[in-house]
């Protein structure tokens with residue numbers, strides 16, 4: 276039996292199996308979109324990323340109306356986080372993964388700008404240290420999980436252990452290929468212990484990556500971001516895409532779904548991620564706890 280009630284998006288909706296639904300089925304600004312339904316990867320789907328358009332905007336346009344929408348979502352997210360912090364029944368883990376220049380940092384900055392830092396932790400996973408490598412690959416991940424009441428954001432995650440580790444043969448195939456099931460078991464343990472998990476793959480095109488790398492060279496304020504590794508890793512683009520397709524296909528579950536976010540347009544990426552976070556927290560049906568004291572007994576002295 277599941278110890279805690281964590282409504283999974285995939286229990287409630289029907290999904291389009293291949294990529295996003297056709298553009299003419301949508302109606303942009305006037306539509307009440309269900310972003311979770313639109314971008315979730317249904318468990319068991321064999322993902323082919325070329326079928327997902329990274330330029331998708333669901334008929335939305337950049338401009339003041341969009342800014343207003345984003346501001347409203349930010350404020351909703353702030354209220355929901357406050358409620359989660361007060362209720363202390365759930366934690367939320369938000370995983371961001373993307374190819375280099377995919378926009379993880381920018382998205383995190385956007386999400387964080389709306390919430391109280393007191394109830395939020397961001398963890399960036401780098402090349403594992405000697406100590407981390409001497410443990411199982413989930414050791415450092417488990418330690419970084421958010422406590423109830425908090426939002427935990429992962430900039431990269433345990434998925435690196437089936438992405439970079441697979442692309443560069445950092446461990447033998449027997450080792451990385453067992454990790455998909457190990458990740459699913461770990462995430463199930465977490466979701467059964469009060470952590471709601473959402474995982475975002477920020478989907479950009481190879482051309483968009485090149486454009487962003489060129490921007491980093493041209494813009495003096497962005498030059499600090501340039502790393503040689505980004506340019507060498509670009510050669511492995513196809514291998515990374517294939518590793519992402521496997522990871523998303525194998526590890527999108529009803530309790531811990533993957534969302535593929537069209538991310539060529541930064542503003543749309545922010546809109547979609549904010550919507551999904553708000554929808555996810557609203558589905559938890561959280562309530563403020565009853566006050567610890569009977570307010571009728573309070574007397575001013």
Ligand code: AMP
Pocket residue numbers: 400401402403431432435436439440445504
């Ligand atoms: P950045 O996010 O640009 O600061 O880079 C972090 C680097 O750490 C990337 O090159 C990742 O591929 C690498 N990294 C993160 N996690 C792992 C891991 N589990 N194994 C190997 N490399 C990793």
Ligand code: MG
Pocket residue numbers: 375376502505
């Ligand atoms: Mg980088």
